[in-house]
Amino acid sequence: MLRTALAAAGDSPGYPMALGTRELRTAAAGWLQRRLGVTLADPLGADPSVVPTIGSKELVALMPTLLGLHEGTVVIPEVAYPTYEVGAVLAGLAVRRTDTPPDDAAGIGLVWLNSPGNPHGRVVPDETLRAWVAWGRAHGVPVVSDECYATLGWDVQPRSLLHPAVAGDDHTGLMAVHSLSKQSTAAGYRAGLLSGDPALVRRVWEVRRHLGLLVPGPVQAAMTAALADDAHVDAQRERYRGRRERLAAAIRATGARIDHSEAGLYLWVTRDEDCWATVDWLAGLGIVPAPGSFYGPAGQRHVRFALTAGDERIDAAVTRLRNAS
Ligand SMILES: Cc1ncc(COP(=O)(O)O)c(C=O)c1O
Numbered sequence: 051m052l053r054t055a056l057a058a059a060g061d062s063p064g065y066p067m068a069l070g071t072r073e074l075r076t077a078a079a080g081w082l083q084r085r086l087g088v089t090l091a092d093p094l095g096a097d098p099s100v101v102p103t104i105g106s107k108e109l110v111a112l113m114p115t116l117l118g119l120h121e122g123t124v125v126i127p128e129v130a131y132p133t134y135e136v137g138a139v140l141a142g143l144a145v146r147r148t149d150t151p152p153d154d155a156a157g158i159g160l161v162w163l164n165s166p167g168n169p170h171g172r173v174v175p176d177e178t179l180r181a182w183v184a185w186g187r188a189h190g191v192p193v194v195s196d197e198c199y200a201t202l203g204w205d206v207q208p209r210s211l212l213h214p215a216v217a218g219d220d221h222t223g224l225m226a227v228h229s230l231s232k233q234s235t236a237a238g239y240r241a242g243l244l245s246g247d248p249a250l251v252r253r254v255w256e257v258r259r260h261l262g263l264l265v266p267g268p269v270q271a272a273m274t275a276a277l278a279d280d281a282h283v284d285a286q287r288e289r290y291r292g293r294r295e296r297l298a299a300a301i302r303a304t305g306a307r308i309d310h311s312e313a314g315l316y317l318w319v320t321r322d323e324d325c326w327a328t329v330d331w332l333a334g335l336g337i338v339p340a341p342g343s344f345y346g347p348a349g350q351r352h353v354r355f356a357l358t359a360g361d362e363r364i365d366a367a368v369t370r371l372r373n374a375s
Contacts (some may be wrong), residue, residue: 051282052236055268055275057324062267068259074270077277078102078243082228085201088212090245091221097125097248098223102265102273106198106229106242107133109254112263113194114141114160116254122157131168131196131343147346150178151185161186163195166208166313169345169354171199173206173313179216186223192250198229198242199314201283202290206312211247220272221246225254232315233283234360235274241265248338264279290315293357293364301355309352317355318342328353332340335370 068284070078078100079093090099103109109116110133114124124138128147130150138145143159146152155208163182166172179195186193186372195211202208209216225246231237258264265273276282298308306321306328321328325341332339340356342349357364 051279052234052239052276052299056239056272057268059268059271063256066264066267066270068101068255068264069098070100070265071267071270071274074102074274075100078245081136081277082210082212082245085333086197086210086213088210088226088233088245089214090212091248095248097252098255099245099248099251100245101251101258102270103227103242103244103258104263104265105231105237105240106196106227108263109242109244110134110162111135111137113254114143116257117160117192117250118253118257119143119159122159125152125158125161127162127164127167129167129170129345130162131164133189133318134162134164134196147348149174151181155185155189155191158189158191161193161291163193163211165195165197165211166199166202167310168199168314169316169340169342169349170309170318170352171311171314171316172318173203173208176216179209179211181312183211183217183224190223192223192225192247194227194246196227198227199232200204200228201233202268202287202315203313204291204294204311208313212269221248223247223250223251230273230276233286235286236272236276239269239272241276258367274362289361290370293359293361296368297355297357297364297371300368300375303375304371305375315357317357318352319355320352322351325350325353335374337367337370 075093079090082088123144126134128149228243230241309318337355342352
């Protein structure tokens with residue numbers, strides 16, 4: 051379905067709009083409403099409340115730069131996807147790792163949240179999201195939530211930072227990042243979204259235009275089609291669910307423990323030993339997880355299994371783990 055929409059829009063020799071087509075912004079606003087219960091301010095207004103991005107990794111890495119931060123600190127989760135730190139370092143900023151609002155806001159220019167989280171699949175509870183909203187607004191610091199696994203809740207339904215139960219009726223100071231990579235298996239299309247506070251989205255969008263960070267027209271057409279169709283997302287979700295159940299059972303059968311992992315695409319596994327000892331053990335079985343230390347010092351005793359491998363690879367891992375149990 052994405053491929054058909056992409057091909058049908060193939061005759062696109064002109065520059066695409068950084069803002070996104072009206073059709074795409076309308077489809078994105080509809081998706082946010084339908085799937086996440088988020089009502090955007092006018093997505094077609096002069097200050098856009100949603101714009102497309104070239105996947106979400108570039109946006110995450112460039113966010114401090116796009117917001118014009120040149121000094122100070124970026125807050126990132128205690129155990130975090132590395133690109134938040136990369137973006138801070140790129141802009142010459144310091145990083146502070148915390149999962150709760152700090153007492154001292156001095157120098158903090160941006161807060162990143164990630165729920166469901168990579169690598170541990172943890173969902174940030176509503177009361178913590180609300181605490182960050184209140185903290186950000188009290189200190190005039192933008193809070194941006196990376197929600198690229200938002201449609202992949204298993205034991206817990208993830209809540210968007212922009213949901214009215216968290217943000218109230220206006221999105222001042224708040225933005226959310228979404229991606230089609232996982233839910234539509236479209237990582238190769240590079241298709242993401244930034245939404246929320248129209249003033250902040252406008253600031254980011256205006257810089258993106260001048261940097262030439264434009265989502266190609268055919269990809270915008272494919273995104274429009276994907277965001278209007280829940281069936282393929284639900285079908286993919288069931289594939290992930292099956293992999294998760296098979297893999298989790300095999301991991302537990304070895305005596306290892308799975309922490310968090312209530313949502314998203316990862317299993318956060320520990321044998322209560324240094325992650326490199328677990329990596330060694332798994333490498334001996336022909337299985338390569340990500341060592342938890344890649345994601346920060348607090349990840350030192352975990353490894354991350356990804357559900358993004360194909361069914362055949364997951365089943366091979368399950369057999370090897372079962373044989374080692
Ligand atoms: C937390 C998180 N954010 C962002 C991304 C980037 O995804 P993409 O650039 O494909 O949208 C990933 C990819 O794995 C991720 O785990």
